[in-house]
Ligand code: FES
């Protein structure tokens with residue numbers, strides 16, 4: 001028995017060196033998998049994961065692709081894979097609104113949905129409504145009315161407010177309180193936010 005044979009794990013027929021080589025090759029295989037098809041209730045259902053799969057998102061009018069595990073949220077995909085960090089991760093459990101983006105013009109919590117489920121929809125983030133040189137009217141109203149302190153809630157508030165004002169151009173303060181109740185500001189800048197809303201809608205002083 002030569003030196004190499006002596007290193008073979010018992011019963012494997014492989015030397016330690018062979019084993020290491022195969023291990024290296026296995027790790028080099030891409031971990032992106034096609035969906036499996038399961039028969040459920042008489043229908044074929046595509047099942048993804050737990051391996052990464054190719055996800056294509058339409059964000060701010062551009063198609064963006066990344067290999068993601070199906071468990072990845074839309075918020076994490078935007079921030080970690082597409083470098084769009086305007087949407088903030090605060091509660092990460094769909095309660096504060098800091099991560100608000102639009103899905104087909106409708107505000108949603110990006111931390112509360114999976115990136116894989118956002119495929120085929122039009123996603124708009126805070127980066128998609130303006131440029132640093134050309135602020136959106138809602139951003140300008142927030143700025144002019146001192147409607148932020150730490151700013152963590154602000155991008156989500158701007159996205160929710162813009163959608164609300166476009167739908168309710170003559171809203172009352174009471175309407176706005178209800179309509180924006182899904183967004184929270186821990187710094188308590190509601191007086192400034194209400195002033196911004198008054199500027200945007202012409203609503204009367206409360
Ligand atoms: S971070 Fe998504 S709702 Fe709070």
Ligand code: FES
Pocket residue numbers: 147148149150151152153154184185186187188189
């Ligand atoms: S400005 Fe700090 S949470 Fe709203």
